[in-house]
Amino acid sequence: MRETFVATTSAxxxxxxxxxxxxxxxxxxxxxxxxxxxxxxxxxxxxREQLMAGVAGGLALTGLRPFVHSYAPxxxxxxxxxxxxxxxxxxxxxxxxxxxxxxxxxxxxxTHQSSGDVALLDTxxxxxxxxxxHPDEVAAVLRAAATNDDRVYVRLSTQQNSQGYAxxxxxxxxxxxxAGAPVVLAVGPMLDPVLDATRDLDVTVAYxxxxxxxxxxxxxxxxSREVVVVExxxxxxxxxxxxxxxxxxxxxxxxxxxxxxEQRRYGxxxxxxxWHGLDPAGLRESITGFLS
Numbered sequence: 462m463r464e465t466f467v468a469t470t471s472a473x474x475x476x477x478x479x480x481x482x483x484x485x486x487x488x489x490x491x492x493x494x495x496x497x498x499x500x501x502x503x504x505x506x507x508x509r510e511q512l513m514a515g516v517a518g519g520l521a522l523t524g525l526r527p528f529v530h531s532y533a534p535x536x537x538x539x540x541x542x543x544x545x546x547x548x549x550x551x552x553x554x555x556x557x558x559x560x561x562x563x564x565x566x567x568x569x570x571x572t573h574q575s576s577g578d579v580a581l582l583d584t585x586x587x588x589x590x591x592x593x594x595h596p597d598e599v600a601a602v603l604r605a606a607a608t609n610d611d612r613v614y615v616r617l618s619t620q621q622n623s624q625g626y627a628x629x630x631x632x633x634x635x636x637x638x639x640a641g642a643p644v645v646l647a648v649g650p651m652l653d654p655v656l657d658a659t660r661d662l663d664v665t666v667a668y669x670x671x672x673x674x675x676x677x678x679x680x681x682x683x684x685s686r687e688v689v690v691v692e693x694x695x696x697x698x699x700x701x702x703x704x705x706x707x708x709x710x711x712x713x714x715x716x717x718x719x720x721x722x723e724q725r726r727y728g729x730x731x732x733x734x735x736w737h738g739l740d741p742a743g744l745r746e747s748i749t750g751f752l753s
Contacts, residue, residue, distance in 0.1 A: 518547030597625030677706030
């Protein structure tokens with residue numbers, strides 16, 4: 462996904478004079494060729510993530526379309542106040558593109574992990590959030606974001622599904638259960654683990670790579686009683702939106718995702734998925750327990 466981001470954004474720099482890239486030391490080597498061609502639109506501010514957001518807000522005020530990039534805890538958590546003020550308060554737009562996700566960089570320790578990034582953006586107005594589940598979904602999302610001035614967050618991950626799907630903001634049904642069957646909604650790279658965990662269960666599995674805005678209408682059309690939401694970030698992040706979408710539908714909800722307790726150990730991303738119950742075995746245990 463990261464390589465696709467660099468290639469797509471570098472091409473946009475060639476094609477569209479509005480495109481700009483603002484970095485804070487992360488991925489500077491990958492963008493070196495683009496920087497040599499467009500030194501006025503590929504800017505590295507050093508390890509100053511708050512400044513990175515501020516510079517991008519200023520560029521947006523001049524009419525440019527800035528792409529802002531770093532690890533999730535740096536581009537979202539650390540620069541949250543600047544995101545709130547330089548984009549939200551100034552009513553400007555940008556495309557924030559993160560890597561690292563919740564625990565992709567587990568070997569780097571807790572400093573490089575962020576499971577609360579989407580929840581933080583949910584406190585602000587007007588953000589579209591894309592969580593691609595496969596590299597093939599990334600380019601179209603970035604190119605679409607380059608054509609407007611909206612506030613967009615693209616959350617990239619080393620975790621990925623076995624195949625990509627056509628980018629859309631609508632929920633996509635991957636497997637149908639009986640009429641009225643429980644619904645399991647998988648976000649981004651959680652689709653393959655969900656399909657594995659529910660392979661012999663009579664449930665409907667839906668998929669979204671664009672959890673914000675949530676396709677509430679599509680969810681209402683699917684859910685008749687139980688819904689399980691599986692997200693690759695903080696568990697319960699989408700609970701408010703799911704409850705609002707189903708406010709007049711009697712139902713039960715289960716929200717699975719990264720737990721709030723810090724895992725004070727390194728391990729691999731697969732280890733962290735298992736510790737948070739997001740591997741197929743953990744998901745199956747949680748889902749079957751809820752449905753029984």
